[in-house]
Amino acid sequence: MLQNVRETPLAASLKEKVTRKVPKDLEGLQVYLSRDLWVRNHNWSPEQEWNTFQKNKTESHLAPLEVQRWVFGSVDQNTLLSEISGQQPSLDPEQTAAEPESKPEQPVPEQTAKSDSRAPDKQQKPEIWSFNAFQDFFSDQNKHRSKLSENQRSDKLVALQELSTWDNLAGWNAAILWATISPATAIEALPVLEKVALDQTDASPNKSGNDPGKPDRTAVSEAMQHAALNAISLVLSQADAIPLETRTKLSQRLQRPDLSVEQRSELYLALARFMSPASIPSLDRSLEISEQSAIAPKELRRAALQACILHGHWFHSEQSQPNHPDGIHTFNPEEWPANIMQVRWDTDAEMRWNFGYWAALIHLSDAETILISQLRDADRTVQTKAIEHLGLIRSETALQVLKEYAARPAENLRVVAAKGLSSWGPMHLIPLKNDTSSAVRLEVAWGLGKTPTAESALHLRSLINDRSSQVQSTVIQAISDWPDDLAVPLLLDGIQEGIYKTRRQSILQLVDRTGLGGSISIEAS
Structure with a gap:
């Protein structure tokens, strides 16, 4: 009965699907x-x-x-x-x-x-x-x-x-x-x-367009x-x-009332990389503090502010504005949620110090005043974060405050002051390289590593044989992206002067830079 039936070749797409391995x-x-x-x-x-x-x-x-x-x-x-x-x-x-x-x-x-x-x-x-x-x-x-x-x-x-x-x-x-x-x-x-x-x-087995012969x-x-x-x-x-359809899909998803806190938080952060926070649906409501409306969950509020910070990095940091004079972007109120200034007085300490960070990051005109006022905050974390974030403010007042805290007896204050001073260049870190605290010297090493210059290399050389093994290790890590002409002499010093771990780190980085193997002893001399 089937003898005269012609053999029908499989469609190319189906054949590929069957045989594809x-x-x-x-x-x-x-x-x-x-x-x-x-x-x-x-x-x-x-x-x-x-x-x-x-x-x-x-x-x-x-x-x-x-x-x-x-x-x-x-x-x-x-x-x-x-x-x-x-x-x-x-x-x-x-x-x-x-x-x-x-x-x-x-x-x-x-x-x-x-x-x-x-x-x-x-x-x-x-x-x-x-x-x-x-x-x-x-x-x-x-x-x-x-x-x-x-x-x-x-x-x-x-x-x-x-x-x-x-x-x-x-x-x-x-x-x-x-x-x-x-x-x-x-x-x-x-x-x-x-x-x-x-x-x-939204997928379902009965959704229109699904092949009923395919598994779920x-x-x-x-x-x-x-x-x-x-x-x-x-x-x-x-x-x-940016494809308009994709952008619209993401924005419309935020308008759904059944979204979980986690999903809404991720959408805030996702959109903030290419959209202004003011145009992200519902973000302003997550920051709202009023007696008439319920306050959003803490996790969602933090995500909304973090989205503002993320947007600040992508659009307001100095590296993101190479054509702007002085690398400073003028503050535009229409770019941000209208109620963002309320966050300054938030009951959540993490929200307060992140607000100070955001203000400094986008060069808000009142950023210096906000951070200095946070030095008297009731929460210790807000205080220490304010010291660190003052490093983002390019003003003489901010510099003097950082120097003052760098001379304080409390070790934790000197550490965050060193972090802040690292934004000002090596000359302001040099007085701290002989600090009695290894934690301070470690921050000095990181800070000097941000500026690959002969001056930084000279002072990092004295930290290669620091009495703290962590400081030695930090020096090697801090110069990992330096040009070879500055980094290689420091690596050779690390091989000669450092402890076993430092010598090993130095050799590995040196081999990685030069591509040369060979045998270099890292045993104690």
């Missing part, structure tokens, strides 16, 4: 990423993020994983993936998509999460992989500069880009990671990121959605033109 060189990475292991980095800060992306913009490096707001993996590098779940992912991408697995958001301890992990296939011999597998995939963590060659960097990024074309958990994770560490190149990943961040919540969509955790949202924000912040 993960390339051998990507199988390991595909297994790494076939888990929902996103966690929030509680050490993340807007300042560190901004400084990192500014540096990477000019040097064409991948953004380090440890500065990201959302990271893939676990901070506990001694924990194995096999200890978390006995169920192992298949190397078949279609099977991975059909077997959903979701993990709740896990808090990260006071250390940055580094990376992800790999689990063996059921038919493979179990292997031991720690959660820094993804970090190791991209760079050698023992290197201070951690710079892959351009070809190596390109190969690693291409691996993520290729894997991101798979419509499964591994592909989605690859797209998020690609956009997170190299957002300037990831504009084409936006559809995948939007699907994870915005569409997964893989469920993802709220943490993974937040990571995708963060990735979208980074991509848009680096884009030449």
Whole structure:
């Protein structure tokens, strides 16, 4: 009966879907990423993020994983993936998509999460992989500069880009990671990121347009959605033109009344990288303090103010305004929530000191007055933060206040004064390099490291053999981005004068800079 029926060839797309396999060189990475292991980095800060992306913009490096707001993996590098779940992912991408697995958001301890992990296939011999597998995939963590060659960097990024074309958990994770560490190149990943961040919540098996023959969509955790949202924000912040549709989707999401505090907080931060806080829906209501309306939850209020700080870094820091005279941007009230000045008197101490930081960051005309008044705040943290933030105010009054606190008997006050003085250049730190407190000398080392000059190198040389091992180590870390002609002599001094740990750090950085191996003794002489 069927003898005369012509054989109908499979459609090209269907044939590709059936036969498509993960390339051998990507199988390991595909297994790494076939888990929902996103966690929030509680050490993340807007300042560190901004400084990192500014540096990477000019040097064409991948953004380090440890500065990201959302990271893939676990901070506990001694924990194995096999200890978390006995169920192992298949190397078949279609099977991975059909077997959903979701993990709740896990808090990260006071250390940055580094990376992800790999689990063996059921038919493979179990292997031991720690959660820094993804970090190791991209760079050698023992290197201070951690710079892959351009070809190596390109190969690693291409691996993520290729894997991101798979419509499964591994592909989605690859797209998020690609956009997170190299957002300037990831504009084409936006559809995948939007699907994870915005569409997964609304997905249902009966939704129009879904193929009834396909399995249900893989469920993802709220943490993974937040990571995708963060990735979208980074991509848009680096884009030449922001797609209006994507921007509208993000803004409209904030108008939904059923959003959780966490989701609304992440949206505030995501939008602040490319939108003024005044134009972010509901952000002003989160800052409102009035007897007529209920006060927003503390976490949401803090996120709203942090969004203002994040926007300040991306649009008001000196590096973000190369064409503006003196690097100062005029304060525009229409850019900020109309009620932001209320935060100055907030009952939450963290809100108060962050308000002072915001005022100094955007060069508010009253910033100096605000910070000096915070020196008398009832909360000790607000007081010490005000001293540190005075370093952002370029005025003689602020400088004199910092010098006064640098001479105080209390060690903690001298430490924060040294942090503030680091913005004024080496000459104001030199008097503190012989301070009796190692914590103060450590801040001096960091501060001198911010200015790669012969003068800074001269004074850092005296700290190479400091009696505190932490100070010695800080000197080596502080010069990791210095030019070779200034850094190499200090590294040679570290090899000769430092303790064992300092000598080892110096050798590793020297080898990383020169690319030369050989044997250099680090034993005690």
